Amino acid sequence: MASEPLLELRDIEAGYGRAALVLRGLTVQVPAASVVCLVGPNGAGKSTVLKVASGMLAPRSGRILLDGTDITGRRPQQMLAAGLSHVLQGHSVFPEMSVAENVLLGAYTLREKSRVAERVEFVKDLFPVVAQRWQSLAGALSGGQQKQVEFARSLMVSPRVVLLDEPSMGLDPKATETVFTQVARMREAGTAVLLVEQNARRALETADLGCVLDLGRVHLSGPAADLLADDRLGQLYLGNHRAGTS
Numbered sequence: 001m002a003s004e005p006l007l008e009l010r011d012i013e014a015g016y017g018r019a020a021l022v023l024r025g026l027t028v029q030v031p032a033a034s035v036v037c038l039v040g041p042n043g044a045g046k047s048t049v050l051k052v053a054s055g056m057l058a059p060r061s062g063r064i065l066l067d068g069t070d071i072t073g074r075r076p077q078q079m080l081a082a083g084l085s086h087v088l089q090g091h092s093v094f095p096e097m098s099v100a101e102n103v104l105l106g107a108y109t110l111r112e113k114s115r116v117a118e119r120v121e122f123v124k125d126l127f128p129v130v131a132q133r134w135q136s137l138a139g140a141l142s143g144g145q146q147k148q149v150e151f152a153r154s155l156m157v158s159p160r161v162v163l164l165d166e167p168s169m170g171l172d173p174k175a176t177e178t179v180f181t182q183v184a185r186m187r188e189a190g191t192a193v194l195l196v197e198q199n200a201r202r203a204l205e206t207a208d209l210g211c212v213l214d215l216g217r218v219h220l221s222g223p224a225a226d227l228l229a230d231d232r233l234g235q236l237y238l239g240n241h242r243a244g245t246s
């Protein structure tokens with residue numbers, strides 16, 4: 001890659017407690033305003049990459065660089081302040097609170113009211129359903145709509161990179177389509193996205209770049225379109241079957 005990536009995880013080794021390493025010398029780069037997708041088998045370490053990037057899990061070695069600044073070892077709150085916002089796997093809206101309250105939870109670190117108002121307008125514009133259902137109880141929204149509330153909440157702090165863990169999990173095909181459209185809109189709005197997805201084909205269709213993880217390392221990486229056309233990847237993860245093979 002010619003220019004400096006916005007986010008780089010370089011030679012990361014990480015694991016949980018005393019258990020064996022999960023990430024074993026992994027390097028991932030996220031250019032500005034791009035979508036980078038991590039795909040790979042269950043247990044390859046995809047979610048762990050996002051946890052390292054957001055400070056939930058400290059790497060045992062390696063460096064995390066954001067816009068050239070070494071932010072390795074910072075805690076989640078500091079990572080958020082630096083510009084890394086993590087949307088966790090599963091649902092994290094509070095169903096008994098309104099959409100507005102859920103979104104505004106993402107703004108608790110913002111001091112200026114005018115800035116909060118500006119960001120509210122921004123996310124309402126980006127996610128029309130958030131604007132339409134602003135006063136509704138979040139629990140009354142569909143799963144796909146709730147995911148958009150989570151996206152809106154994550155964007156309140158104007159992150160440089162949003163870390164999305166399996167945003168289409170549990171959604172029907174129509175809601176899944178909306179989620180991927182919204183991921184593309186985040187990029188158009190200038191936010192880089194590091195995306196983990198089981199729905200590898202659809203995710204790579206949205207992404208600019210892809211990384212295939214296996215056993216805690218990047219096994220294959222490149223333009224998402226090239227990975228989609230790569231037969232090895234196709235047969236392993238994308239459900240491609242050539243005539244004569246099964």
Ligand SMILES: Nc1ncnc2c1ncn2[C@@H]1O[C@H](COP(=O)(O)OP(=O)(O)OP(=O)(O)O)[C@@H](O)[C@H]1O
Pocket residue numbers: 016019022040041042043044045046047048049
């Ligand atoms: N909190 C944890 N404590 C201990 N081990 C964990 C923890 N979270 C994940 N692991 C282990 O780390 C390995 C990688 O998990 P991770 O969730 O990063 O994989 P993944 O590629 O995202 O897989 P999946 O698609 O199944 O979510 C797995 O062996 C998993 O059991």
